[in-house]
Amino acid sequence: MxxxxxxxxxxxxxxxxxxxxxxxxxxxxxxxxxxxxxxxxxxxxxxxxxxxxxxxxxxxxxxxxxxxxxxxxxxxxxxxxxxxxxxxxxSADEHALQKAAADARLEETFAPYRNAPLPLLAADETAVQLGRSIFANTCATCHGSSAQGAIGYPDLTDDIWHWGGEPEQVLQTVLDGRDGIMPEWGTVLTGMGGEHAIDYVIAYVRALGQPGQTLENDYMAARGKTLYDGVCVACHGVEGKGNQAMGAPDLTDDYWMYGSSKESLRQTIAQGRHGVMPAHRELLGETRARLVAAYVWSLSTPPAPAAAGAAASGSGSAR
Known part of the structure; x- marks a missing residue:
């Protein structure tokens, strides 16, 4: 002032x-x-x-x-x-004192779960409830209270993981965030295949999700494959299965984060997309991030019997 x-x-x-x-x-x-x-x-x-x-x-x-x-x-x-x-x-000193007391209580609450493996946490009902609470306060704004996402925000309840669904990959996503970039290809494709080039690629991409379909009788998809092989294959692979190391989605399934309509696909290809998952390491700390990651992972991965048995007998050895 x-x-x-x-x-x-x-x-x-x-x-x-x-x-x-x-x-x-x-x-x-x-x-x-x-x-x-x-x-x-x-x-x-x-x-x-x-x-x-x-x-x-x-x-x-x-x-x-x-x-x-x-x-x-x-x-x-x-x-x-x-x-x-x-x-x-x-008031600043008062806030600092109250924050320190609250942090101490939180530390005591979360201490038993420090460094615990995600599968073990996912099998622990109390840990899952804590993770659900953290999710509701931090993640539900984008992914929804049911974690089913929205246009531009992934559904966390299915088994589709653009950056990998292994426990440590999910934890890394929460801790350090992700930066998914789909470049703009409109000008490049138009220069390679003419004004209908994007429609050709759309036709081929849709054909990838239809097993057994041949391209001999589909002129647009056949033209699209040539363009795909020249531009898209570097990220999405020859078979369109994607690349989790880059966050490139699998084009052969029926999940489209930005919508499956022709207009949406045209915008994605022509203008690109830039999806950002913010890093939560500084905001939540590693233990709370681990709990919310375990909750998210549990939504699509039932706990293994061995993990459930370990949780029932006490998880002190893993903590």
Whole structure:
């Protein structure tokens, strides 16, 4: 806060306190020539009379005490801009103390799950409940409360993982985030195959998801394969199975994160996509990230009997 704003806030606070005191004193004062309380000459319905009686003295004195308390409170705790109070208290210090106490409680709660393997956590009902709570507070904004995602945000309840579905891969996604980039290919494809080049590629990509389909009788898909082999194969592979190391999706399944309509596919190919999964290492810390990763992994992976048995007998050895 600049010095000008500091003095403005200080003056405004002081003006409010002393202004209220002056207003109370001024309005409670009776002056020579004032009519008596019962002589206002205001009558309604013949027998209803308006009086002008002062507030009770106990109420006025109570108000003065409240003003004095406000002055003392301001002097003790501070309230005149950035001028500190005589007690040295500050909201920043209070917040730091409360945060430290809350962090200590959280550390105690999450300590048993530190460094535990995801499959073991996924088989622990308490750990899964904690992970679900963290997910609801942190991840549901994008992936939805049911974790089924939306257009542009992946469904976490199926078995499709663009960056890999192994426990450590899921944990890495949560901790360090992902940056999935589909480049713009509109100009390149048009230069290679003419104005309908993108439609050809769309036809071939759709054919990839239809096992047994031949391209001999599909002119557009056949043209699209040539273009695909020249541009798309580097990321999505010869068979269109994708590449989890790059986050390139499998084009042979029936899942389309940005939609499967022709318009959506045309936009994806021509203009590209840029999907970002933020890193949560600093926000959550490794233990909480591990818990939420275990919850997400459990949504599509039933716990193995061995892991469930280990969790039932106590997971202290893995923690």
């Amino acid at each position: 600049s010095m000008g704003w500091n003095w403005f806030v200080a003056a405004l606070a002081a003006l409010n306190i002393f202004g209220v005191a002056w207003l109370l004193w001024w309005t409670a004062k009776r002056r020579p020539g004032d009519p008596k309380p019962e002589e206002t000459s205001h009558y309604w319905d013949e027998d209803i009379t308006e009086y002008n009686k002062p507030m009770p003295r106990w109420w006025i004195n109570g108000f003065y005490l409240a003003i004095a308390f406000g002055i003392g409170y301001t002097v003790w705790y501070g309230g005149l801009g950035t001028i500190p109070g005589t007690s040295g208290w500050s």
